[in-house]
Amino acid sequence: MELTQSYSFPDETSQPLIQAENVTLQYGQKTAFANVSIGIDAGEIFALVGPSGCGKTSFLSCLNRLTDLIPHCRVKGRIRIGNLEVLDAKIDAIALRRKVGMIFQKPNPFPLSIWKNLELPLREHGIRHREQIDAIVETTLKDVGLWDEVKDRLHTSALALSGGQQQRLCIARALGLQPEVILLDEPCSALDPISSGVVEDLITRLRGRYTLLIVTHNLAQAKRIADRAALFWVQDGIGQLIESGNAAQIFESPQHPLTVAYVTGVRG
Numbered sequence: 001m002e003l004t005q006s007y008s009f010p011d012e013t014s015q016p017l018i019q020a021e022n023v024t025l026q027y028g029q030k031t032a033f034a035n036v037s038i039g040i041d042a043g044e045i046f047a048l049v050g051p052s053g054c055g056k057t058s059f060l061s062c063l064n065r066l067t068d069l070i071p072h073c074r075v076k077g078r079i080r081i082g083n084l085e086v087l088d089a090k091i092d093a094i095a096l097r098r099k100v101g102m103i104f105q106k107p108n109p110f111p112l113s114i115w116k117n118l119e120l121p122l123r124e125h126g127i128r129h130r131e132q133i134d135a136i137v138e139t140t141l142k143d144v145g146l147w148d149e150v151k152d153r154l155h156t157s158a159l160a161l162s163g164g165q166q167q168r169l170c171i172a173r174a175l176g177l178q179p180e181v182i183l184l185d186e187p188c189s190a191l192d193p194i195s196s197g198v199v200e201d202l203i204t205r206l207r208g209r210y211t212l213l214i215v216t217h218n219l220a221q222a223k224r225i226a227d228r229a230a231l232f233w234v235q236d237g238i239g240q241l242i243e244s245g246n247a248a249q250i251f252e253s254p255q256h257p258l259t260v261a262y263v264t265g266v267r268g
């Protein structure tokens with residue numbers, strides 16, 4: 001089977017924080033994507049775009065080994081985050097997920113109080129002193145711009161928050177564990193336009209402090225927030241990386257005909 005050559009603009013930095021080399025993921029007999037090689041720099045916002053089913057979510061899931069939880073899922077190739085060999089069976093996946101947090105399309109707070117939502121993961125990772133927990137709760141809620149909205153009702157249910165507030169709480173919950181990388185899988189697509197704008201602003205504020213990979217179907221959003229971007233596409237039934245580079249180049253002067261068709265809205 002002939003796979004299309006991917007286009008890539010040269011990077012200015014020589015050592016990306018995340019380096020994926022020839023990564024292929026299979027669900028049983030089905031290959032979701034094949035031979036993806038990509039470098040993501042520390043502190044940048046990197047957008048993964050492409051039509052439904054081209055493997056964007058599957059690629060994200062490899063980076064914190066959520067793929068381990070899916071029966072019959074196999075990942076081949078090499079992924080390094082800093083010095084960590086992510087696909088090495090010997091690494092501790094729980095510790096990896098502390099370093100590489102994930103935010104999902106639908107906000108998924110625990111059906112507990114706001115405070116408990118933030119406390120639980122900290123306790124799981126060995127942080128048990130009440131004063132330390134209180135400090136992290138306050139800092140992370142301030143980081144996501146939620147503190148003033150919820151400080152007087154920390155012990156009420158997180159499920160009573162609006163969708164946008166729930167999503168910001170989920171981001172606060174991830175930040176509490178001091179991750180290096182945050183994976184965001186269509187974090188705004190279940191939100192109303194105003195909440196979506198608030199979460200988008202939050203993501204841009206996190207740039208530099210964290211390395212952010214975002215899957216989005218919203219090209220306007222990707223253009224607004226991404227430093228660099230990559231287009232995935234299904235060819236011969238297999239997801240492939242078609243083109244990657246600076247967001248301005250990808251969205252304004254793409255090289256590959258599929259990227260041209262996608263960003264101009266002709267296809268996808």
Ligand SMILES: Nc1ncnc2c1ncn2[C@@H]1O[C@H](COP(=O)(O)OP(=O)(O)OP(=O)(O)O)[C@@H](O)[C@H]1O
Binds near residue numbers: 027052053054055070
């Ligand atoms: N758990 C699974 N078991 C079997 N096949 C799966 C599983 N998850 C995804 N797939 C398949 O792998 C391919 C890639 O799916 P994936 O969800 O990664 O694509 P995507 O680009 O994120 O799509 P979308 O934009 O719709 O979320 C699709 O063909 C999908 O049906």
